[in-house]
Amino acid sequence: xxxxxxxxxxxxxxxxxxxxxxxxxxxxxxxxxxxxxxxxxxxxxxxxxxxxxxxxxxxxxxxxxxxxxxxxxxxxxxxxxxxxxxxxxxxxxxxxxxxxxxxxxxxxxxxxxxxxxxxxxxxxxxxxxxxxxxxxxxxxxxxxxxxxxxxxxxxxxxxxxxxxxxxxxxxxxxxxxxxxxxxxxxxxxxxxxxxxxxxxxxxxxxxxxxxxxxxxxxxxxxxxxxxxxxxxxxxxxxxxxxxxxxxxxxxxxxxxxxxxxxxxxxxxxxxxxxxxxxxxxxxxxxxxxxxxxxxxxxxxxxxxxxxxxxxxxxxxxxxxxxxxxxxxxxxxxxxxxxxxxxxxxxxxxxxxxxxxxxxxxxxxxxxxxxxxxxxxxxxxxxxxx
Amino acid sequence: xxxxxxxxxxxxxxxxxxxxxxxxxxxxxxxxxxxxxxxxxxxxxxxxxxxxxxxxxxxxxxxxxxxxxxxxxxxxxxxxxxxxxxxxxxxxxxxxxxxxxxxxxxxxxxxxxxxxxxxxxxxxxx
Numbered sequence: 001x002x003x004x005x006x007x008x009x010x011x012x013x014x015x016x017x018x019x020x021x022x023x024x025x026x027x028x029x030x031x032x033x034x035x036x037x038x039x040x041x042x043x044x045x046x047x048x049x050x051x052x053x054x055x056x057x058x059x060x061x062x063x064x065x066x067x068x069x070x071x072x073x074x075x076x077x078x079x080x081x082x083x084x085x086x087x088x089x090x091x092x093x094x095x096x097x098x099x100x101x102x103x104x105x106x107x108x109x110x111x112x113x114x115x116x117x118x119x120x121x122x123x124x125x126x127x128x129x130x131x132x133x134x135x136x137x138x139x140x141x142x143x144x145x146x147x148x149x150x151x152x153x154x155x156x157x158x159x160x161x162x163x164x165x166x167x168x169x170x171x172x173x174x175x176x177x178x179x180x181x182x183x184x185x186x187x188x189x190x191x192x193x194x195x196x197x198x199x200x201x202x203x204x205x206x207x208x209x210x211x212x213x214x215x216x217x218x219x220x221x222x223x224x225x226x227x228x229x230x231x232x233x234x235x236x237x238x239x240x241x242x243x244x245x246x247x248x249x250x251x252x253x254x255x256x257x258x259x260x261x262x263x264x265x266x267x268x269x270x271x272x273x274x275x276x277x278x279x280x281x282x283x284x285x286x287x288x289x290x291x292x293x294x295x296x297x298x299x300x301x302x303x304x305x306x307x308x309x310x311x312x313x314x315x316x317x318x319x320x321x322x323x324x325x326x327x328x329x330x331x332x333x334x335x336x337x338x339x340x341x342x343x344x345x346x347x348x349x350x351x352x353x354x355x356x357x358x359x360x361x362x363x364x365x366x367x368x369x370x371x372x373x374x375x376x377x378x379x380x381x382x383x384x385x
Numbered sequence: 386x387x388x389x390x391x392x393x394x395x396x397x398x399x400x401x402x403x404x405x406x407x408x409x410x411x412x413x414x415x416x417x418x419x420x421x422x423x424x425x426x427x428x429x430x431x432x433x434x435x436x437x438x439x440x441x442x443x444x445x446x447x448x449x450x451x452x453x454x455x456x457x458x459x460x461x462x463x464x465x466x467x468x469x470x471x472x473x474x475x476x477x478x479x480x481x482x483x484x485x486x487x488x489x490x491x492x493x494x495x496x497x498x499x500x501x502x503x504x505x506x507x508x509x510x511x
Contacts, residue, residue: 304419306443310387310395323443324419332419344416380401380447382423382439383416 004317004362008203008294008355009152009180014246015205015356021249022207025242033239034230043241050241050248057251058197058214059188067213067221067231068244072179072200073103075213076146078224078235079175079196080107083144084116085222087173091141092116095172097129097158098338099151104177105334108146121147126287127156127339131163138170148177149192150185153322153335153351154286155295157185164193173219179203179211183254184262184292195219199251201243205356206250210243265293265354268363272296272352275367279374285336285349294354299341302384303348303377305332311373317366322349344383387444388478394448399455402437409502413494420446422494424453428502431461438494445480445488452476453491462499468492 005013014022025046031039033047051063060066069075084094096108098120108118119137123129129147138145145167150157160176167174175196178187183204189197196219200211215221221234228236254261273284273296281301300308305323312319322333324347331337332346352366378384387395407425414421420442427435436458438450453473457465470492474480480489 302441304442304446307395307447310392310444314396342416343419347416347419380398380439381441382412382421383441 002316004365005357006352006354006362006366007318007320009155009351009353010320011202011208012205012355013357014202014207015250015253017253018206018246018250022242022246025245029241033241034228046245047239047241050244053248053252054212055214057187057255058199059190060214060216062217064232065215065217067215067234068239069211069213069235070209070240071211072101072177072198072203073211074224075179075198075200075211076101076103076175076177077107078213078221079198079215080104080144080146081111081224082221082234083173083175083196083219084111086220087143088116091139091143093119093139093142095119095121095134095137095142095145097121097123097147099123099127099129099153099156099335100146100148101152101177101179104146104148117141123156123338125340126290127151127154127285127335128287128290129158129163131159131166134163135166135170138167138172142170142172144173144175146175146177148179149181149187149197150178150292151286151335152180153333153349154297154339155180155292155353156287157181157290157292159290160192160194168193168195180292183251184258184294186255186258189214189216199247201247201250204250204254206247207243210240210247212247261356262293265358268354268358268360269293269296271360272354272363272366273298275363276370279371283341283345285339285341296352296354297349299336299345299349300374300378301345301348302381303374305347305349307377308348308350308373311377312369315369315373317369320351320353322351323347386481387448388480390452390476390478391444391448391480394451394477395444398438398447398451400437400451400458401439403439404435404437407437409498409500409505411494411497411499411501413490413497414442414446416441419443420488420490422446422450422490424450424491424494424498426457426495426498426502428462431463433457433460433462433465438491443484443488445484446490448477449473449480449489449491450494453495457495462502466496466499468495 305321404425
């Protein structure tokens with residue numbers, strides 16, 4: 001039995017072209033990009049070319065506006081803590097939303113023990129942040145607003161450009177976590193009105209362990225990692241040249257194929273949603289219009305997510321759930337709860353995120369298998385009458 | 386993550402269902418934390434002669450419910466009451482640490498069914 005991978009929001013497989021582009025930097029071009037001799041310069045050229053590709057793909061102005069990191073979590077930490085420490089004398093108020101990834105939410109929360117104040121904005125039943133609520137939350141001492149571009153669980157795309165305009169007019173800095181959108185939406189930092197933007201390579205068929213933070217020219221950042229002059233002293237440590245080259249190659253490929261692939265995935269997504277909706281007592285989570293082309297998120301009432309995932313795994317399907325058991329805490333998904341879902345319903349969520357390898361045959365197989373599993377689990381559930 | 390024994394009980398749960406004329410019914414857990422177990426028992430001469438369960442919950446919750454029905458059937462009420470959550474976990478060749486507390490409620494559900502039976506018989510007698 002083959003494996004059907006439908007968890008692309010978790011991670012993706014490195015593309016063959018990407019792996020090929022990375023290879024020389026592990027072996028023949030292994031130099032430290034800070035070294036003066038030829039081997040070092042060779043690595044430096046690879047690094048510079050990758051940085052050039054990425055800043056242009058993001059619509060940035062200069063190469064120096066890109067800081068390479070170990071991934072999306074570090075990029076988010078650097079954006080939030082870096083700005084907070086650098087601007088603490090200007091103000092100590094930060095605004096974010098209730099559906100952010102923990103790399104943003106926990107980081108912002110952590111800062112409150114040092115005298116920073118945090119406003120966490122609610123979302124509506126579709127997981128959308130209201131730009132007017134952002135406007136009313138802004139204060140004279142607000143230094144930073146961080147709202148994610150699209151949510152990793154429900155795929156809802158936020159009105160980032162609109163929010164950014166409001167925030168920047170007010171004079172605060174605006175960060176967006178674009179980890180879920182890089183490679184699938186057109187990212188242009190000027191159109192999005194952002195000062196800082198995080199991406200992570202392994203979400204768009206690049207390697208794990210590498211990401212980037214875009215920082216608009218003129219924005220000050222206190223580094224998190226000290227000990228070297230790399231990345232203009234904003235992030236010490238020998239650059240992961242192979243990973244960075246892989247990320248640039250992956251982003252370029254994704255951007256080139258974006259429109260065609262997105263149209264293909266949208267079709268598959270809509271077929272999946274339509275097919276799953278036929279199951280009685282099923283709720284589709286998120287916004288159907290402003291939604292990532294690869295995201296399906298549904299709740300099946302009366303059943304629990306982990307037992308659903310175990311059954312799917314037995315059928316060769318890899319998926320994910322916002323149930324407490326899979327979140328590693330006693331509470332189910334903070335995103336679904338923020339949208340107003342009850343604990344009981346949120347426990348029964350299923351997230352399917354499509355990607356390059358998925359075909360219509362995969363979707364058909366899923367639609368054949370899921371109803372049986374849901375029925376079997378409901379027959380066992382004391383909540384189902 | 387789960388032992389073969391857990392997966393066996395999860396994929397082929399024993400004694401799923403309800404007993405229409407049960408002598409005792411017990412329910413534990415709550416939907417907030419994601420686990421609810423309900424157990425029905427039939428009792429003759431102080432011995433559990435039939436037992437059925439329904440569970441809303443994760444793999445561990447379903448497997449522990451299933452295995453306790455096997456442990457309890459044919460036992461006297463006193464013997465059945467002595468089954469601990471730890472014994473249930475051992476019968477399943479262990480549970481992941483995270484599941485020991487939140488999803489290992491089957492012994493509590495059985496005790497609650499036995500209490501219910503005792504309450505029912507006490508009222509019938511008086």
